[in-house]
Amino acid sequence: MEKLTYNSAKKELEAIVLAIESGEMDVDLLTDKVKHASQLIAFCKEKLTRTEKELQKILDDIV
Amino acid sequence: MSEKSLSLTELNYRVRDAIRDHLPETYWLRAETSDVRPNRNGHCYLEFIEKDPAGQSIVAKARGVIWSGVFQMLSAYFEKETGQPFTSGLNVLVRVSVDFHELYGYSLTVADIDPSFTLGGIARQRQLVLKQLEEEGVLTLNKELTLPEPSNRIAVISSPTAAGYEDFRDQLLKNKPGLVFYTRLFPAVMQGERSEASIIAALEKIFHYRDLFDAVAIIRGGGATSDLSCFDSYGVAVHVAQFPLPVVSGIGHERDITVLDMVAHTRAKTPTAVAEFFINDTWKTFSDLIALQDRVVSASETIAMKEENLLFSLSKEVIHQSMRLLQKETAGMQQIMETMRHALKRHLLQQYHLMENREQFVRMISPGNVLRRGYTLTLKDGKIITSLQDLGVDDIIETRFRDGTSFSRVTGLHSSDNPPEKKQA
Numbered sequence: 001m002e003k004l005t006y007n008s009a010k011k012e013l014e015a016i017v018l019a020i021e022s023g024e025m026d027v028d029l030l031t032d033k034v035k036h037a038s039q040l041i042a043f044c045k046e047k048l049t050r051t052e053k054e055l056q057k058i059l060d061d062i063v
Numbered sequence: 064m065s066e067k068s069l070s071l072t073e074l075n076y077r078v079r080d081a082i083r084d085h086l087p088e089t090y091w092l093r094a095e096t097s098d099v100r101p102n103r104n105g106h107c108y109l110e111f112i113e114k115d116p117a118g119q120s121i122v123a124k125a126r127g128v129i130w131s132g133v134f135q136m137l138s139a140y141f142e143k144e145t146g147q148p149f150t151s152g153l154n155v156l157v158r159v160s161v162d163f164h165e166l167y168g169y170s171l172t173v174a175d176i177d178p179s180f181t182l183g184g185i186a187r188q189r190q191l192v193l194k195q196l197e198e199e200g201v202l203t204l205n206k207e208l209t210l211p212e213p214s215n216r217i218a219v220i221s222s223p224t225a226a227g228y229e230d231f232r233d234q235l236l237k238n239k240p241g242l243v244f245y246t247r248l249f250p251a252v253m254q255g256e257r258s259e260a261s262i263i264a265a266l267e268k269i270f271h272y273r274d275l276f277d278a279v280a281i282i283r284g285g286g287a288t289s290d291l292s293c294f295d296s297y298g299v300a301v302h303v304a305q306f307p308l309p310v311v312s313g314i315g316h317e318r319d320i321t322v323l324d325m326v327a328h329t330r331a332k333t334p335t336a337v338a339e340f341f342i343n344d345t346w347k348t349f350s351d352l353i354a355l356q357d358r359v360v361s362a363s364e365t366i367a368m369k370e371e372n373l374l375f376s377l378s379k380e381v382i383h384q385s386m387r388l389l390q391k392e393t394a395g396m397q398q399i400m401e402t403m404r405h406a407l408k409r410h411l412l413q414q415y416h417l418m419e420n421r422e423q424f425v426r427m428i429s430p431g432n433v434l435r436r437g438y439t440l441t442l443k444d445g446k447i448i449t450s451l452q453d454l455g456v457d458d459i460i461e462t463r464f465r466d467g468t469s470f471s472r473v474t475g476l477h478s479s480d481n482p483p484e485k486k487q488a
Contacts, residue, residue, distance in 0.1 A: 006213060013355050020362040027370050030363055037359045041352060048213055048349050051243050059216070059247040062272055 006047050013040045075165035082169075086161045089174055094125075099151045105131030107138070109151075111171060127159070129173040137176050144178035145185075152256070152292050156180030185295065192297045192322050201304040205328045208309045213348045214277040214341060216245045218269040218308070220262060223250045227284025227315055227334035234338035242345045247276075253283040253314075258293035266302045278341070279308050281323065282334035284315030294321035303327055313337035434465040451478055 016037045019025055025033065069077070094111035101107040106128060113123040129137060138149045149155075158175035196202040217235075221228040228248070235244045249268055252261040262281070269279055281303070293299055294314055300322045303310050309328035313336055314321065324330040331337040426432060430440065440463040441448045448454060458473045 007211075010212065010352070010355075013359075017355055017358045017362065020359060020366065023366065023369075025366060027366065030366055034359060034363045038356075041356045041359070044352050045349075048215070048242055048345060048352070051245075055216070056245050059245055059275060062247060062268075062275075 004043060006044055009040045009043050013037055013044070016040075072165055075163070079163040079165060082161055082163045089158050089160045091177070092157050092159050092171065093180070094123075094155065094157070096149070096153045096155055097151050099149065101134065101138075105134060107131075107134040107149075111157075126168075126170040127157075127173060128170055133174065137173070141176055141178050141181070145182050147291055149176075153181055154184040189295050189322050189325075192295065192300055193325060195297060196300055196304055196322075196326065199301070201301060202326060204304050205306055205310055205326055208307075208328055210309050210328070210344060211277045212351075213345050214309070215243055215345050216275060216277045217247075217341060218272075218276045218279045219246050219248050220251050220265045220269075220279065220281045221248060221283065221334070222253045223248060225253065225282075225284060225334075227282050227313075230284070231280065231282050231313070231334035231338050234335050235341060238338075238342045240342070240346055240349065242342060242349065244341065244345070254293070259296045259298050262293060262299050263302050266306060269308070270306070273307055276308055278328075279306065279310045280313065280334075280337050280341075281310060281327070282313045282315075282337055284313070284334045291321055294323040296322070299323055300326050311337050311340055431465070434463065439464055451476055 016033050020030070020033065020037075092111065094113055097110040097112045099107065099109040109127045109129070111125045111127050112121045114120065115122050141149045147153075156177040157171075157173045158177075159171040159173055161169075162172055163169050193202065219228065219231065221231070232246060235246065238244070249265040251265040252258045266279070269276065291314070294312075303323060304326040310326075311329045311331060312321075312324050312327040313331040313334045314323065315333050320330065329340060331340050434440065442461040442463065443453065443458055445461075448460065454460070454473055454476060456473050456476060460471055460473060462469045462471060
């Protein structure tokens with residue numbers, strides 16, 4: 001699987017939202033989709049609110 | 064040596080007198096300031112220079128001085144009007160008197176200054192740079208970039224010791240919503256002659272690491288003196304304009320907008336304002352995310368509710384239909400029962416009538432009734448006698464009437480075929 005980025009996660013999230021909002025979604029799929037959407041949201045939120053020490057270290061290590 | 068010789072002092076006196084005689088007035092002088100040095104006594108020493116039209120080499124030069132009383136007044140006035148201190152590298156229009164001192168030589172004493180000339184010069188210079196950038200098609204390139212989502216990895220160009228840099232970091236890292244930011248300082252000299260090359264070098268270094276950053280902040284502030292010329296320079300502007308990451312400027316200059324501000328993706332007034340800009344931008348990114356989350360929740364709730372309603376009406380239908388079926392069956396059963404009851408009743412009634420008839424008949428033929436109608440029963444020894452054969456003369460017989468019993472003695476027997484002779488009365 002490709003590495004998840006904020007942008008790819010958000011795009012996927014938007015697609016899920018539109019699919020759910022269209023009202024065409026199979027109810028059996030709904031639970032899985034909502035679960036996946038909340039995982040994507042959690043991933044994006046984390047990008048915005050949790051410091052990645054590794055990333056700051058990379059920036060600090062620029063000489 | 065026939066000619067009369069002069070001492071240096073004598074010659075310098077003559078020069079001084081000649082200058083005083085021939086240049087007695089004050090003159091409005093256009094020149095560039097250089098090496099401006101206010102000293103402890105409040106006097107300001109400087110150089111006036113003139114460059115060739117290409118701006119490369121100095122073609123004229125003169126020492127200058129502004130005495131402390133004048134300097135205090137003029138520098139405040141100049142700064143108030145132009146928004147920047149009286150420093151080196153400025154094109155100025157000053158009123159000077161020409162002096163010559165036998166020991167210190169030629170110098171110009173400043174009596175007045177016209178700040179509007181400097182302002183006009185700066186503005187003209189800015190226009191020239193902007194025009195050149197436009198002709199080269201790069202003027203709006205940085206503005207056309209889209210700020211990535213999120214923009215929280217920021218390369219900072221600043222003097223490492225500037226208070227503005229501290230303000231920027233404080234503001235950014237202690238933001239209220241608790242958003243995460245990554246910063247990396249690329250130190251640069253932010254004023255003076257070396258600043259242009261220094262800023263460009265910092266930009267080039269960031270360019271090398273551009274994949275690690277979302278945006279660049281060029282900030283300055285808190286310094287005592289402010290020479291903005293590097294932010295109006297073509298060199299800095301052309302690099303910023305073409306930079307692949309959005310550049311946000313915050314060079315702490317309230318009054319006018321430098322070329323850097325014009326070409327940058329976003330212009331903020333101060334380093335703190337730059338931090339605010341990034342916080343607001345990331346907060347918007349965060350809010351967009353929350354909005355998406357709300358949409359997921361409400362859209363899936365809508366679906367769930369719709370399905371629930373559908374199920375509810377289906378179950379209602381099931382109940383309704385089965386009730387109807389039951390009612391129909393019950394009605395059928397009731398009808399059958401009704402029919403049966405009627406039939407039974409009729410049947411019972413018939414039986415009842417029949418029984419009644421029979422009872423009547425039985426009553427009619429009961430001995431009591433028969434006796435009442437005038438018939439009697441004849442018994443001998445408690446047994447009913449139905450035939451003459453059972454009797455003999457002198458037998459005692461019992462005759463039962465409706466209301467009692469008589470006992471008689473048989474005196475004669477006559478069969479029905481042989482009736483007794485009628486006794487003659």
